[in-house]
Each structure stands twice: as structure tokens, then as C-alpha cells.
Amino acid sequence: MKIDKRKSYYLTIDTETSNGFTDPIVYDIGGAIHDKEGNVYETFSFVIYETFCKMKDLMETAYYADKIPMYQKDIDEGKRKIVRYFTVKKEIEKLCKKYNVKAIIAHNARFDYRSTTRTQRYLTKSKYRWFLPYGIPIWDTMTMAQDTICKQKSYKEWCKKNDYICKNGRVRSTAEILYRYIKGKNDFIESHTALEDVLIEKEIFVHCLRQHKKMRKAIW
Numbered sequence: 256m257k258i259d260k261r262k263s264y265y266l267t268i269d270t271e272t273s274n275g276f277t278d279p280i281v282y283d284i285g286g287a288i289h290d291k292e293g294n295v296y297e298t299f300s301f302v303i304y305e306t307f308c309k310m311k312d313l314m315e316t317a318y319y320a321d322k323i324p325m326y327q328k329d330i331d332e333g334k335r336k337i338v339r340y341f342t343v344k345k346e347i348e349k350l351c352k353k354y355n356v357k358a359i360i361a362h363n364a365r366f367d368y369r370s371t372t373r374t375q376r377y378l379t380k381s382k383y384r385w386f387l388p389y390g391i392p393i394w395d396t397m398t399m400a401q402d403t404i405c406k407q408k409s410y411k412e413w414c415k416k417n418d419y420i421c422k423n424g425r426v427r428s429t430a431e432i433l434y435r436y437i438k439g440k441n442d443f444i445e446s447h448t449a450l451e452d453v454l455i456e457k458e459i460f461v462h463c464l465r466q467h468k469k470m471r472k473a474i475w
Contacts, residue, residue, distance in 0.1 A: 265359075266286055266356045267359075269284070269450070270371060271317070273310070280374050281306060281374040282302065282317065285298070285300045285301070286299050287450070288350055300450035301336055301338045302326060302336070322447070340374060360393075360396060360457070360460055362430040365395065371387060396460045399472055400428050400459055400463055402470035404459075404466070410426060430455055430456050
């Protein structure tokens with residue numbers, strides 16, 4: 256496929272992790288190269304060998320540990336690919352270079368940055384400290400949505416109607432709730448598997464851009 260260099264390309268990623276939220280270790284990572292209209296050009300979906308196969312006890316701490324049999328079944332049937340963490344790092348670097356990626360995006364991006372970095376340091380005993388390619392901005396669709404969609408009167412009213420309100424009184428801004436609103440599918444349930452979640456999160460990114468409003472993007 257010939258790449259249109261006039262376009263801006265983005266990489267949206269998502270991670271599923273074990274070991275709690277403060278010190279997360281990645282066992283599933285997915286990504287999609289797409290443009291600002293949401294057209295997808297390439298995807299990847301990797302189960303991490305070091306975590307999934309070699310850290311069985313740690314995997315039991317995963318928030319979605321009940322999905323482990325599903326992952327194993329998909330791996331056995333060839334639906335998911337299991338690779339070493341270093342392979343994922345190189346694949347992301349290759350894609351970012353190939354498409355001259357403008358930004359790496361995630362929903363609640365600070366978590367995904369932390370999970371990928373801490374996994375890198377843990378597996379290499381800090382010999383290699385950084386996972387995502389240096390110099391590429393990291394954007395957060397949660398922050399983008401909070402500055403656009405979540406400020407809209409229609410979204411606030413919809414959240415009140417459906418009881419999507421946080422304890423502090425703010426409207427919820429999870430990927431699942433935002434996607435329900437954007438697509439008008441109030442029965443939508445997020446997969447909580449990396450690539451599948453990426454494909455809804457890039458839709459949130461697209462919807463935020465379409466608002467043509469000033470918004471925060473970068474995580475720092």
C-alpha cells in the first residue's frame with residue numbers, strides 16, 4: 256500500500272495488565288494506525304510471552320483474569336499471536352517510522368504509558384527503561400473528551416438520564432460510556448481486550464476532533 260504523505264497518521268494503543276493499577280505489567284497490547292477520520296491502515300494484537308506464559312501467579316492478579324481461558328483458546332486457535340515484549344517494541348517503532356506517526360494515543364494515556372514503561376523496566380531489570388519511541392507526543396482521549404464531549408449540554412443530560420455520574424458529581428468519561436453516547440448504543444459493553452478496545456478509542460479521538468474546539472491533548 257502506498258502511503259499518502261499528505262495525511263497525518265496516528266497510533267492508538269491499549270494495554271491490559273496484571274499486578275494492580277499502581278505497578279501494572281502488560282500481558283496484552285493492541286494498536287491501530289489510523290488517520291483523523293478514523294480510517295484504519297494497520298493493526299496489531301499481541302499477547303506478551305514473558306507475562307502470560309512465564310508469570311502465571313501474576314496473571315491471576317489481572318483485573319480481567321476471568322478472560323485468561325479465552326486468551327488461551329484464541330492463542331491455540333491462532334486468533335491471537337503471542338510474542339516477546341521486545342518484538343512489540345520493535346513493531347511499534349517500525350510502524351511509527353513507516354507512517355511518520357504524529358502522536359501515540361490512548362484513553363487514560365498516563366496509565367498505558369506507565370504500564371508499558373514499567374513492564375519494559377521490569378523485564379530488562381532496567382537495562383532498557385523506555386518503551387514507546389522517543390520524541391513522539393502522547394495524547395490522551397480521556398482529556399480530549401473531558402474538554403469537548405463532556406462539556407456539552409446534551410452529554411450532561413444523557414449522563415444524568417442514564418445515571419452515568421461520578422460520586423463527585425462529574426459526568427463519567429470512560430471509553431465505554433463515551434462510545435455508547437457517540438454511537439447511540441447504550442447497551443454496548445467494552446471488550447477489555449486490547450485491540451478491540453483500541454478500535455472504540457480511536458472513534459472517541461475522531462469524535463473529539465470533529466467538535467473543532469480547543470482541547471488539551473498531551474499528557475504532559
